[in-house]
Amino acid sequence: MSNPTITTQSPLFKRPLLAAMSAALLVSISLTGCTSPDSSETDIDDTKVENKTADAASNVANNDAVSVATIDVDTVKGDVTLPMNPSPIVVYDMSLLQDLAALDVAVTGIPSGLKLDNLSSKNQPDPEEVGTVFEPDLEALNAIQPQAILVGSRMAEKYHELSTIAPTLDMTIDTANIYESSKQRLHDLGALFGKSDEALKLQQNIDNKIAQTQKVTQDKGAGLVVMVNGNKLSAYGDKSRYGFIHNVLGVPMADKQITDAAHGQPISFEYIQKMNPDWLFVVDRSAAIGEDSVGAKAVLNNPLVAQTSAWSKDQVVYLSPDSYLAFGGYYQWMKDLDTINTAFTKAQ
C-alpha cells in the first residue's frame, strides 16, 4: 500500500510540502468530529497523496499524528490493520452500505443496479458504480484507487482478487447469529471512521426497537418464514438470514427441523398446511430483486394455505426486500422491526 517513490529522490525539496499537507490533513480531521468529513470534497488525487505520505509526514511533524492512527478491524478473514478513516472507499455489500449511510460516511464506489433505498448517505456526493454485487469492475476500481474495500457474503469469493488492489475487509454478517454479528459490524464501522458515538446511538435505536417488538411478539404463536420465488416456495430456519425473527424476537419456529440453506428448503403448499403456523412471514424474492411478477400473495392464495391459522387470522407479514438483500443492516433492522411490530400490534 505504501509507496516509496516519493521520499527517495529529493527529500529536502519534498519535506516542506509534506509538512504543509499533513498539517492540512490534521486540521481537516480535527474538524470531522462535528461536521461531515470534507475528505470527500477534496479530489481523489489529494487524498491519495495524503495517505501515501502519512508515514513520512509523521516523522517530520513532531505531533504524533492522528492521521496515522491505525485500527484493527475484526473481519471474517481475521484482524485487518489499516489507517483510520480510509478514503476513498468502495463497498460491495448492502448491509454495510446501510450502516455507512446511517453513519453518514462517504462511499466513493458502490455496485450498480441496487434496488434498495437508504444505501447512500444524504449529505454525500453520489457514489460511482464499480461493478455488481457479485462481480467487481476492475477498471472502475483502478480509477478510484480505494484505500479500503468492504465486502460481504456475495463478494467474499472475490476477496483475494480485491485484496491485491487495496486492503479488503470481509465483513460478512453471520446469518446464524445475525444480531451479535451485525452489532459488531456497526461498532467496527463506527470505530474505523471515527464515529463510535454515532454507531452506539444507532445500535441503541435498534435495541430499543427490538425491545419494543419483543413485547408484542411474545406468546403469539409459532411462525414460519417462507420465501416466494416465482411460483415456488422455500422455508427458512433460525440459522438463516431471517433467524432474527426466531432468536431475537422470540417467535417459536413452526417447524424445528428446518436446516440452513442459502436459498431455503424447497417446500410444497402441503408443507405449509401441515405446519400450520400462526404467523407466516413472507419474503417476495421477485420483489426483492425488482421484478414485476405474480405477487407472493397471489401465489399463496390457495385452498391449502387458506387452511392455516396464519392465513385465516390474517396474520401474514410481508417482509421488505431489505431483509433479503441487506440483512443485518441498520435500515433493515428498523424497517423489518417496524413491519413486524405493526402486524403483531394489529392482531392484538
Add this chain to the structure above:
Amino acid sequence: MPLFSRRYYDMHTASPKIPRVSKKWQQHDKPSKAAIPPWLINSASLVVMGLLVLLSLSIGVADFSWSGMLQGLISHSANADSSLMLVSRLPRTIAIILTGIAMAVAGMIIQVVLKNRFVEPSMVGATQSAALGLLVVSLLFPASTLMVKMSVATITAVLGMMLFMGLIRRIPPTDFLLIPLIGIVFGGIIEAVTTFIAYQTETLQMLSVWQFGDFSSVLAGRYELLWLTGGLCVIAYMIADKLTIVGLGDNIALNLGISKRQVTWLGVGMVAMMSAMVVVTVGMIPFIGLIVPNIVSRIMGDKLRRSLPAVALLGASAVLLCDIIGRSIRYPFEVPVATVFGVVGTVVFLWLLLRAPSEA
C-alpha cells in the same frame, strides 16, 4: 434399432485409439427385437405406473388418509381428505404424468424425424428457445397472462427449431454425431443469449426458477395447460405411421406418397409446442426425451404406432418415480425433480452407452 447403429461402430472400430466397449455384438448380429409382445410390455408398464400413481397420491406432507377419502366419496360429502386429493395430490400426479408423456413422446418424435438416436428436445434448441421467448415476453410485458407467455414461448420454440433444421440441412443424415453436436452448440448459443439478457436485466433468478423442473408448486388451477400436451400426444399417435415412414428416409417417403416436408414440419412443430408447454408450466427436466425413447426402441423397434404407447407409459413412470424420490429423501422438504432426474438419468444413460447393443 440399437442405440449405436452399425455404421457408427464400423466408423470407430477403424480407429485404433478408441477402445471398443464390447465385442459381443459382432458374434450374433441378428436383430433381437420384439421378443416380448408389445401388449405384454405395455400392460406390465401400466401396472408399474398404476402402483407409482398410488404411491404418488399417498405421499405428501399434509395429513391424508385413503379411508377418509373413501368415506367422503361414499357419503358424497367433501371432507378434508377428498379436498386435499382434489386440490393438491391429484393435480400434481396428473401434471407429472402429462409431463413425462410429453417429454418422452417429443423425444421419440424428434429422434425419428431427424433419424438420430442422440437428440432430444433440449438438444435441438427447442427448450432453450422456449425459455428465451418466455424471458423476453416477461420483460417486455410483465403483466401478460400465462396463456400469452405460453404462446410466445411456443412460437420462439418453433422458430428455434426451424433455425436448427436450416442449420443441419447440409449435413448428411448418416453423420450421427454431427447433428447432436450442432444441436448442443446451437442450444448453448441460445442459452447464452438468454442468460446474457437475464444477467443484464437482473432476472437470472427468475429464469432459473422457470427452467428448473419442479412440481412442488402444482395445485389445481395451476397446471391445466399441460392437458394440451396430452392432446398433442394423441395427434402424434394418429400420424405415427407417417412419422415412421419419414424416419425411414427420403426415397421411401417419396415412393409411398408421403410429403416428407409436411410431416417433418408437423412433427417438429409438435415437439416445439410440447417442449414450450412443459417449460412454461413445470420447467426443464433433462434426459427423459433421450433415455426413454432409446430404451423403448431397443425393445420394440422404431415403428411409432407400436412403440409410442410404451414410450408414453415409461416416460410417465420415470418422472413419477423421480418425483417420488425427490419428495421422500428429504421429507418434509423437497428435492426438485430435475435434480433427481439429472442424477438417475446420467446413470441410465451411461448404462445404455456402455451396454452392448445386441444384448437388448
